[in-house]
Amino acid sequence: EDKVVQSPLSLVVHEGDTVTLNCSYEVTNFRSLLWYKQEKKAPTFLFMLTSSGIEKKSGRLSSILDKKELFSILNITATQTGDSAIYLCAVEDGNNRKLIWGLGTSLAVNP
Amino acid sequence: DSGVTQTPKHLITATGQRVTLRCSPRSGDLSVYWYQQSLDQGLQFLIHYYNGEERAKGNILERFSAQQFPDLHSELNLSSLELGDSALYFCASSARGGATSTDTQYFGPGTRLTVL
Numbered sequence: 001e002d003k004v005v006q007s008p009l010s011l012v013v014h015e016g017d018t019v020t021l022n023c024s025y026e027v028t029n030f031r032s033l034l035w036y037k038q039e040k041k042a043p044t045f046l047f048m049l050t051s052s053g054i055e056k057k058s059g060r061l062s063s064i065l066d067k068k069e070l071f072s073i074l075n076i077t078a079t080q081t082g083d084s085a086i087y088l089c090a091v092e093d094g095n096n097r098k099l100i101w102g103l104g105t106s107l108a109v110n111p
Numbered sequence: 112d113s114g115v116t117q118t119p120k121h122l123i124t125a126t127g128q129r130v131t132l133r134c135s136p137r138s139g140d141l142s143v144y145w146y147q148q149s150l151d152q153g154l155q156f157l158i159h160y161y162n163g164e165e166r167a168k169g170n171i172l173e174r175f176s177a178q179q180f181p182d183l184h185s186e187l188n189l190s191s192l193e194l195g196d197s198a199l200y201f202c203a204s205s206a207r208g209g210a211t212s213t214d215t216q217y218f219g220p221g222t223r224l225t226v227l
Contacts, residue, residue: 012193041221042201042219042220043154043218044113045215045216045217046153048215081146088153088154090154096171097159097166097167098156098167098168099144100152100156101154101155101156103153104153
């Protein structure tokens with residue numbers, strides 16, 4: 001059965017710390033991996049990854065995909081309280097276009 | 112603001128009732144996706160419509176149904192509601208979402224359903 005597993009489930013850090021969030025997957029027909037940030041309301045798109053080894057970067061956030069080991073990491077450097085959110089990882093199944101979601105990592109950044 | 116709108120924002124109803132959730136995709140987007148998010152299950156894909164036609168089905172119960180209209184807005188109908196149906200229901204849209212394309216999904220603000 002296809003699955004996406006995120007770790008850790010929950011993380012509490014101080015402002016300025018760097019965090020690494022993990023997403024591993026077992027999906028028969030991988031097409032892409034997506035990261036979303038969810039605060040109080042709807043998830044907002046962060047990155048889409050399709051190729052191994054190519055880092056995507058946006059400000060203090062970056063992400064990379066390893067298709068051989070079947071995982072992705074999301075890095076946040078110099079964390080701020082505004083980074084507090086649930087970070088969701090989803091993998092797209094190329095057969096039916098469905099997104100298979102992880103349960104998310106809850107990040108709390110304390111001042 | 113993603114450009115995706117959902118109504119209503121909150122719904123409180125009793126068991127056994129039927130509700131309709133509505134979603135308007137971003138202007139020009141052809142695909143609409145419905146998700147259910149509950150505390151213990153995470154984000155669950157329900158169903159995907161592309162230009163009025165059902166494209167993919169996920170963990171959608173038989174008591175639930177959806178459709179996408181010619182103007183591309185979509186409705187999710189939930190009937191014979193049970194306590195366990197209480198959740199956040201998100202709609203997302205994407206530009207294409209056809210079989211040969213991969214594109215980003217943009218989420219609406221969600222509808223919070225509480226079944227008492």
